[in-house]
Amino acid sequence: MRELFSKKSSLLGLHVDLILLTSRIFFHMSSVLFWIFAVTMLIFGSLVVVLKNPVSSAMSLVVSFIALAAIFIMLDAFFIGIIQVLVYAGAVMVLFLFIIMLLNLREEKGRKFNIPAFVGGLGVTAFFVFFLVKLLSGFEAGKAPMPALGVENMNDAEMIGRTLFTNFTLPFQIVGVLILVATVGVVILSKRELK
Numbered sequence: 001m002r003e004l005f006s007k008k009s010s011l012l013g014l015h016v017d018l019i020l021l022t023s024r025i026f027f028h029m030s031s032v033l034f035w036i037f038a039v040t041m042l043i044f045g046s047l048v049v050v051l052k053n054p055v056s057s058a059m060s061l062v063v064s065f066i067a068l069a070a071i072f073i074m075l076d077a078f079f080i081g082i083i084q085v086l087v088y089a090g091a092v093m094v095l096f097l098f099i100i101m102l103l104n105l106r107e108e109k110g111r112k113f114n115i116p117a118f119v120g121g122l123g124v125t126a127f128f129v130f131f132l133v134k135l136l137s138g139f140e141a142g143k144a145p146m147p148a149l150g151v152e153n154m155n156d157a158e159m160i161g162r163t164l165f166t167n168f169t170l171p172f173q174i175v176g177v178l179i180l181v182a183t184v185g186v187v188i189l190s191k192r193e194l195k
Helices: 002-050 055-076 080-101 115-137 158-166 170-192
Strands: none
Touching: 002 055, 055 080, 080 158, 158 170
């Protein structure tokens, strides 16, 4: 009987060890994926500024938006990740490409390399990074873990909807009026005859 019990306990211990190993691999894999998506987002975000062709810049912005959506999904913010893909990578980028093609923008011509401006930019960046690191290293509250959310049974869309229509009703309505005014302005400007 003791031999059977010891075999079962050793199998149970092996099972627990396997679960712990799987959870460690998953945790490690999620951090690896986070860094892959973060570096991809930063590289393609910098390519938006560096590339001279406006269509290539817009496509780099699409890849940056998709990497950001992947990070949102890894953080269990599925609604925001899907909206990021649909609204920004979809609708806004179609609008950007339409404007680029409508204005018939060409590739930017090369300029001379301005050494004083480059050195000044590096100096300002180093100054900013130095003070950012100094500020964040002394910020003890940033090291504390985030508290758990109070509601676990509510999905992302329902939680955003409840927050939007209970706590932020007036700003939501003001944004709606601003979008309506912008739409009316676009219609009036498009109907105006060029003199």
